[in-house]
Amino acid sequence: MEAYERVLTARAKGRPSGLSFITNIFEDFVEFHGDRRFADDKAIVAGIARLCGMPVTVIAHEKGSDTQDKVERNFGSAHPEGYRKALRQMKLAEKFRRPVVCFIDTSGAFPGIGAEERGQAQAIAENLMEMMTLKTPILAVLIGEGGSGGALALAVADEVWMLQNTIYSVISPEGCASILWKDASRVKEAAESLRLTAEDLLEFGVIERIIKEPEDFSEIYVRLREQIYETVSKHRALPVETLLDNRYKRFRKLGVREA
């Protein structure tokens, strides 16, 4: 499949959103709202649930179902409050020794007036720093669009997986084409050049695993439940120091060249 087709598939209407993954993979989901500072950002859903009996913290971008829901959730583009809500739940996960599982699907962090005034950049930066030393396993799964810093702010994890037809990129192909070449029609070329497919990212070592996508998503849920359980159990068995050291090294090696 060409890169741009992947982009379209990742964004396709009818593709299961964050909440579908949560409710189909986990049991007993209890949602918690709000960042305790300003508001509840519905672009990100967070709470606790059971995974094969094990209590876990789950966090997901949610783009919304119908039109009204999409608007309320700002199409999955979070404000700073969304990232702060996520971080608050991660801190609770650390306290209660629950693994954290994040599902990522966003075109990016919201570029708006309120978002800037309330510190969009600061909120993302804080998540990057805090997640790096969060003393509990973190697993991130890209289920749709991985839009730049807005995606990374939930993806500083011990392992990052991508569904086969998802993308993860520093910028959207549309943005890249219009900025670099001042030519929106070159979007396909931009998509190719950015190397944003799951196969590309596996090759770069940015992700650990590609989850194959059969027609029927219920198969994916079953497979993910097993794989997530197995992986977080493995990470939970590690001494915290080893876990954090591995997490540091995981990102430390990205982009290193000799000398």
Add this chain to the structure above:
Amino acid sequence: MLEKGLFKKPNNPLEIHEKAVDAQQPSIPEEMCVSCPSCKETLFANELEENLSVCHRCGHHFRVGARQRIGIMLDPDTFTEFYGHMSSTNILRFPEYEKKLQKAADASGEKEAVVCGTGRIGGFSVAVFVMDHLFMMGSMGTVVGEKITRIFEYATEHSLPVVGFTVSGGARMQEGILSLMQMAKTSAAVKRHSDAGNLYITVITDPTSGGVTASFAMEGDVIVSEPKAFIGFAGPVVIEQTMRQKLPEGFQRAELLLEKGFVDDIVKRKDLKAYLARLLDLHRRRA
């Protein structure tokens, strides 16, 4: 619009916007006169440089390259450069990237968009990184991320404070996802440095945006800015397109961030060195 939700494009409106200015800046020393972009006063180039590249009439802070910044901020002859040999290659085989790198090297005289090393400020030993707008508007690719990570690791190992001068359009598109990963990588190194009890001071200079603001620029224990510096996540054009409204005057400028609580203070260039020395003194670590 196509742009919706893409946070990276901000830089580029900036880059485009700044090109005209950048093209002139390297030539300041050669030319006799410079027009202040803020008050239009005609300034003599040599006098402007003597005045730390600040307009004597309106106080406009011109952007300064990394070497000039080091000359202004560090004690004379104390700077030792690290990792100066590192330069970028076209890892993704991204169209026209080599050409851009060459142009950036010619414009800035640097191998990459950040200069790192050690030196002294008011007698206090520090590790420093100084970004350079003349090199692809200070955008962060793998080499910039690696150099900044290394200087934090060095500072952690030697219990040194880090003083970082930021200027950046954000993560560099031409290195794709690996540029994005530098945000996490540098943040990891900042966190280790911080957890070891070391001081990190960020000095934000005009403009700092995108993935650099959303990582190490906003991670300082103390964050100060030069007057009127642009500080943002998304670029103004993107925000205007998204919101379908004009942005208010002074939006995303240092003064507004101070009011909103995101920077500790705004310090004029002429006062910066003494200010940094005072902070370093107050944070002196006892044995």
